[in-house]
Amino acid sequence: xxxxxxxxxxxxxxxxxxxxxxxxxxxxxxxxxxxxxxxxxxxxxxxxxxxxxxxxxxxxxxxxxxxxxxxxxxxxxxxxxxxxxxxxxxxxxxxxxxxxxxxxxxxxxxxxxxxxxxxxxxxxxxxxxxxxxxxxxxxxxxxxxxxxxxxxxxxxxxxxxxxxxxxxxxxxxxxxxxxxxxxxxxxxxxxxxxxxxxxxxxxxxxxxxxxxxxxxxxxxxxxxxxxxxxxxxxxxxxxxxxxxxxxxxxxxxxxxxxxxxxxxxxxxxxxxxxxxxxxxxxxxxxxxxxxxxxxxxxxxxxxxxxxxxxxxxxxxxxxxxxxxxxxxxxxxxxxxxxxxxxxxxxxxxxxxxxxxxxxxxxxxxxxxxxxxxxxxxxxxxxxxxxxxxxxxxxxxxxxxxxxxxxxxxxxxxxxxxxxxxxxxxxxxxxxxxxxxxxxxxxxxxxxxxxxxxxxxxxxxxxxxxxxxxxxxxxxxxxxxxxxxxxxxxxxxxxxxxxxxxxxxxxxxxxxxxxxxxxxxxxxxxxxxxxxxxxxxxxxxxxxxxxxxxxxxxxxxxxxxxx
Amino acid sequence: xxxxxxxxxxxxxxxxxxxxxxxxxxxxxxxxxxxxxxxxxxxxxxxxxxxxxxxxxxxxxxxxxxxxxxxxxxxxxxxxxxxxxxxxxxxxxxxxxxxxxxxxxxxxxxxxxxxxxxxxxxxxxxxxxxxxxxxxxxxxxxxxxxxxxxxxxxxxxxxxxxxxxxxxxxxxxxxxxxxxxxxxxxxxxxxxxxxxxxxxxxxxxxxxxxxxxxxxxxx
Numbered sequence: 214x215x216x217x218x219x220x221x222x223x224x225x226x227x228x229x230x231x232x233x234x235x236x237x238x239x240x241x242x243x244x245x246x247x248x249x250x251x252x253x254x255x256x257x258x259x260x261x262x263x264x265x266x267x268x269x270x271x272x273x274x275x276x277x278x279x280x281x282x283x284x285x286x287x288x289x290x291x292x293x294x295x296x297x298x299x300x301x302x303x304x305x306x307x308x309x310x311x312x313x314x315x316x317x318x319x320x321x322x323x324x325x326x327x328x329x330x331x332x333x334x335x336x337x338x339x340x341x342x343x344x345x346x347x348x349x350x351x352x353x354x355x356x357x358x359x360x361x362x363x364x365x366x367x368x369x370x371x372x373x374x375x376x377x378x379x380x381x382x383x384x385x386x387x388x389x390x391x392x393x394x395x396x397x398x399x400x401x402x403x404x405x406x407x408x409x410x411x412x413x414x415x416x417x418x419x420x421x422x423x424x425x426x427x428x429x430x431x432x433x434x435x436x437x438x439x440x441x442x443x444x445x446x447x448x449x450x451x452x453x454x455x456x457x458x459x460x461x462x463x464x465x466x467x468x469x470x471x472x473x474x475x476x477x478x479x480x481x482x483x484x485x486x487x488x489x490x491x492x493x494x495x496x497x498x499x500x501x502x503x504x505x506x507x508x509x510x511x512x513x514x515x516x517x518x519x520x521x522x523x524x525x526x527x528x529x530x531x532x533x534x535x536x537x538x539x540x541x542x543x544x545x546x547x548x549x550x551x552x553x554x555x556x557x558x559x560x561x562x563x564x565x566x567x568x569x570x571x572x573x574x575x576x577x578x579x580x581x582x583x584x585x586x587x588x589x590x591x592x593x594x595x596x597x598x599x600x601x602x603x604x605x606x607x608x609x610x611x612x613x614x615x616x617x618x619x620x621x622x623x624x625x626x627x628x629x630x631x632x633x634x635x636x637x638x639x640x641x642x643x644x645x646x647x648x649x650x651x652x653x654x655x656x657x658x659x660x661x662x663x664x665x666x667x668x669x670x671x672x673x674x675x676x677x678x679x680x681x682x683x684x685x686x687x688x689x690x691x692x693x694x695x696x697x698x699x700x701x702x703x704x705x706x707x708x709x710x711x712x713x714x715x716x717x718x719x720x721x722x723x724x725x726x727x728x729x730x731x732x733x734x735x736x737x738x739x740x741x742x743x744x745x746x747x748x749x750x751x752x753x754x755x756x757x758x759x760x761x762x763x764x765x766x767x768x769x770x771x772x773x774x775x
Numbered sequence: 776x777x778x779x780x781x782x783x784x785x786x787x788x789x790x791x792x793x794x795x796x797x798x799x800x801x802x803x804x805x806x807x808x809x810x811x812x813x814x815x816x817x818x819x820x821x822x823x824x825x826x827x828x829x830x831x832x833x834x835x836x837x838x839x840x841x842x843x844x845x846x847x848x849x850x851x852x853x854x855x856x857x858x859x860x861x862x863x864x865x866x867x868x869x870x871x872x873x874x875x876x877x878x879x880x881x882x883x884x885x886x887x888x889x890x891x892x893x894x895x896x897x898x899x900x901x902x903x904x905x906x907x908x909x910x911x912x913x914x915x916x917x918x919x920x921x922x923x924x925x926x927x928x929x930x931x932x933x934x935x936x937x938x939x940x941x942x943x944x945x946x947x948x949x950x951x952x953x954x955x956x957x958x959x960x961x962x963x964x965x966x967x968x969x970x971x972x973x974x975x976x977x978x979x980x981x982x983x984x985x986x987x988x989x990x991x992x993x994x
Contacts, residue, residue: 724895732779750798
């Protein structure tokens with residue numbers, strides 16, 4: 214054989230190595246570690262306290278038998294995990310169950326695979342509207358309830374579908390029937406969820422300086438463009454918020470890129486400074502924006518002409534809304550609105566104006582521009598939402614995935630904002646000049662928008678779970694730094710009425726277990742087998758008399774002594 | 776509950792060995808030493824088999840058959856070379872076969888049983904493994920019987936010799952046959968175990984007949 218050609222010493226060493234390796238292989242082959250029937254990634258429902266009241270799912274660890282919705286009526290579910298696929302979810306049943314505080318071991322909701330940002334890809338969603346509404350309702354219910362058992366979300370795949378089919382079959386038969394289908398046990402071995410200590414909000418600001426000629430003694434006026442980048446949803450590990458507010462972030466980055474091109478040449482640099490703000494703490498009454506504005510120098514704040522906040526501009530068809538808090542008759546508001554309407558007309562879309570007064574005593578801040586207005590800065594929010602969202606709504610939930618965002622809508626939104634800004638900066642109001650025309654060097658770049666949207670749609674961004682040096686936040690900062698003159702990062706603590714708890718994702722182990730009756734039955738069978746074997750061997754080798762004598766010995770001794 | 780399952784499978788796998796020892800007259804003749812020595816020889820052959828695995832041999836099945844014959848060689852060693860106390864032929868082969876099968880079960884089945892059967896997940900594998908251990912016990916004893924017939928008994932009827940050697944050959948190559956069935960033909964584990972049980976019982980019957988046939992002239 215080939216090995217014999219090698220030198221002697223080397224061959225011996227190789228042989229001993231081979232024997233050790235082979236021994237290890239034998240041992241490994243003997244010790245076939247076959248653990249769970251399936252292991253699935255699961256994502257926990259958010260757990261938070263608001264003003265001391267607990268909300269969300271209060272537990273994380275799970276170790277119970279599984280049942281489906283076809284469970285036999287009257288069965289005690291306090292030590293059972295209900296596994297419900299979204300398509301069979303009956304929202305009224307769940308709502309009643311939670312409201313009546315019925316005991317349950319745990320709840321696992323199976324989401325369709327298309328919604329997964331890891332495996333769903335760009336497949337089309339069937340019955341988009343229906344699924345969106347169902348998910349929105351479910352999310353609203355779960356986020357605002359106090360649930361004393363673990364609630365998890367998982368994506369359907371082949372493994373878990375077979376498990377579910379098996380569970381359903383068992384439940385329909387009334388009880389875990391045969392020995393081998395003694396049932397399934399769901400085990401999530403995690404620790405008790407702990408409070409997130411001092412969650413940080415990171416605000417990123419970018420400054421693009423305008424052209425200051427020697428004659429200008431005062432500071433140039435500033436225009437601010439702001440978007441909040443963090444999300445909140447029922448499953449924080451899945452809250453990617455493609456539309457709320459991924460679309461806003463992407464639009465802001467693209468506008469920054471376009472204006473950095475314009476401002477790079479002193480001949481085309483406008484006489485306005487541009488302030489870009491990527492704020493955090495959006496879902497929590499725009500806490501981050503408030504802290505950011507409060508950190509401003511008084512002069513800077515006064516130099517801001519107006520601010521445009523971008524919020525959810527990714528899935529609209531023909532109409533956008535401008536939300537303001539100052540009355541529409543206000544001269545500045547009129548100016549902003551007219552500027553945007555003129556461009557809108559040219560782009561063949563509509564903008565409407567919505568006015569919502571601020572109530573200073575009410576801590577609720579529904580739109581980002583309200584934080585500016587509270588500090589007497591003119592601001593407006595551009596959004597596709599016509600109705601003011603409630604607290605913790607439209608903040609990037611379960612249904613807010615890549616498939617629900619249309620990049621063409623974002624492109625049009627960017628054009629709208631950029632053109633109107635440019636006309637204001639360069640004094641072309643009312644004139645029909647297209648600065649960011651298609652096919653020009655200043656055209657809006659759909660590929661840029663698409664690539665950033667894809668990245669955002671795969672990054673969950675719930676602020677308490679983003680650390681100070683989170684790589685995504687650093688990436689945003691780096692990207693903005695590429696377009697502007699100066700970037701500043703501000704870290705603030707998310708204090709106030711919200712407290713968050715960790716443990717947002719885990720690994721679920723599904724075990725197929727046999728019932729106790731099976732084990733007892735097996736013991737009985739084995740016991741009788743061994744007894745039969747024993748008797749057979751005694752009879753064949755020593756004779757039947759010996760077997761009988763085994764049982765008769767004690768009495769015969771007694772007879773002898775007596 | 777899962778320790779329960781481990782206990783069940785353990786008594787299925789190792790119970791018959793203990794029962795065989797206690798039920799038959801083996802215990803009266805104090806053949807424990809013989810069994811232990813046979814077990815040690817088995818471990819020795821196992822290590823030899825390991826170091827034989829010099830790798831890149833394309834004729835895997837042939838290699839495995841060679842390994843099977845190493846088994847036979849080990850048994851020969853145990854039967855003939857080891858000094859025993861004065862035990863009759865009858866009991867020597869039984870003791871050697873018992874020790875052999877016990878060592879085989881412990882080496883190949885104890886570790887997977889300890890690691891796997893105690894887990895939450897239920898599979899039929901360990902019960903099938905136990906049945907396999909039973910079949911293995913029967914096979915080892917018949918192989919030892921045939922071995923003792925071949926090497927320890929001097930006066931054998933001429934006509935039976937080829938049959939003896941043929942049966943011994945079949946039993947010796949049983950491991951490679953089962954691995955071929957499992958990997959080559961893709962039989963499932965339960966089928967393979969059923970086959971093993973059937974062949975072990977039939978081989979035991981045949982070797983019993985041969986043994987008693989060889990016994991007749993001397994008695």
